[in-house]
Amino acid sequence: MVSRTLHPRARSANRARIVSLTILGPERPDGVLPAVLARRAVTGPVALISAGWRYDEARDEPLRAALPNEVRNLRLYDRFRHLERDATDVIAPYTRKQDALRKTKERYRLRVHESLSIASALLRENGDLECPWFRQAIRHLQEVDDLFLAEVRGLHDRYETECRPGDHPLVRRQRDEIREQLDGCAALLIAGGHIGVLRNRAFFFDLGPLITDRPIYAWSAGAMLLTERVLLYHDHTAYGPGTAELLDHGFGLLRQTVFLPHARERLDLGDRVHLAVLSRRLAPRQVVGLENGAVFEDGRYSGREGAAFTIANDGSVHAEAP
């Protein structure tokens, strides 16, 4: 049975309270954000994270033109570029951490490619989702994913512990400026784009604790950033389906969900075995495809019918409807 709701992280004493979380599909070609903000009566200034646009980060004029709100761009990409120039004592170990992450990723790729191929081959062989060999292959695949994420988390933690970037005056100043910009904003918008850059900048500036005390509106890569784990995928490359791989942890504000923006374009939805393996690999998380027009407001779907869909663990696709 496919759930029709998403699961914001449970509120608890030791976790920040999430005021409100709205997830959108890709905002192209027809953005729904202005209508959603209007419906939610968001009238004050809004903060914007567009670091996923990289060097186009500041090219937010179309968004400003579409919204009646004052838009305050937090300029994470630009801030980081300044630190690359001025805070080399923080950035040099950061670069080393990124190099170590790349090496971990290379090991992970060797393993995950093989594991995924075996799981798919076993399911294609007899189509039995309950076959013990297939189930074992899925467990192994999940172990590979978990091992990768554990190593990655270790590298991040070591950097934070050893380097303590938040203690560096230039980094602290940037974080203070971000906090000041956020103060008084009625909402935070997180745009899509390059998920790797977006995630790295958002974590570097330690936005996790800052962003949960106001409504968040996030789309595409921005939506991926809010989940527990970020999956990179594309089935239609020049060489056919690539091996879907985890990028890293996200902020984890949404439990049990993996978002796949542009899934109809990027995923081979006609290959049920492929989808079943994908869904089981990520279980118990719900795999949610997001298209232009998709809207989840605090977990409830209110977007265009079919613009979001879930992939069940038998590989079937279930469209969301308001």
Added chain:
Amino acid sequence: MQRLLELIAQLERRGADRRALLETFVKDTTFPLVTDDHAVFFFWDGEATEAVFLQHWVFGLPSRIELRRIPHTDAFYLPLDLPKRARVEYKFEVVKHGHGRWSADPRNGRRAYDPFGSNSVCPASSYQEPEWTVTDPSARGGTMVSGQVHSKAFREDRDFQVYVPYGARAGKEYPLVIVHDGADFQNFAQMRTCLDNLIHRHEVAPMLVAFTNGVRRNVEYAANPRQADYLATELLPHLRREFPVLEGPEFHGIMGASFGAVSSLHAAVKHPGTWGRLLLQSGSFAFTDIGDHERGALWDPIVKFVNEFRANPPKLDARVYQSCGTFESLIYYNRSLFPVFQKSAEAARFTEVPDGHNWINWRDRLREGLTWLFPGPLWMYYE
């Protein structure tokens, strides 16, 4: 084919108005008739015709195939099975009054162009023109910058054009690819459009592409040391001074088709450590295991170079993407060379396709080649 058989049956009936039947047939039909992967070539121009031949560039078929006359008419046809996803470029040789004349198929609007004119095209129904080869209004186009460098190797100035990707920023550096037969790659393989699209889609890294042209092209591209020196010691340093080119052979690519592929490989062998990415299409890699090559004196330096390369393959610190059409006479040479690349190169890939020695084949392989040699951040973008 069924429609043609029905036409032939109607034409053979006594008292049939054959001209009217043929006029109706050609009015309602797209030529050649292609069903699945079976084609029927057809010729009728309403005039007395002695014979019609299919002239094509499919290695393995007789180079000149006579079309069959439909009895009692001046109409001709030829059925031909096509491999899946095949493209055949062809002309008709039409014989009238004892004289044969080559022409495009007058009833087929599909044309492929090259420096010598154009050919008619017969694609199998399973062939699809890649969508990334067609102008995408949402893809923001790069700009072209013309330049010139004085070559001591050639003792003259050499012109080039550099494609600068959209959004290129001051202070940022990019990979560089040097293209042989650059004007032809632009004009006949739509390479600028392909670059715009593939970079826009994040499939290929934003890159600088230098389009160069030979002056005495066949001589210069035939494993000519002057050309190799010009590329490595004159053009590349000049481009690195004038444009924001990333440092390191992994960011320096060189590519070409036919003789251009030979020149690219030769340049990499003669200047090891300079070119880390090779894109070699339908390389004219002729060699001999015994006897003469019989391809003419122009090919002598190529055969010598490839023979030496095969006998003692040098270590190529490069990734090599190689492609060739199965309808080319060069397929044997390319197939033979691939295992050598697998051993001598950092990594090698080879693609065979049912197509010929033509610009559309080379255009259609650009995505595979460039995405492998210079992959863009496709996996990272969710906009």
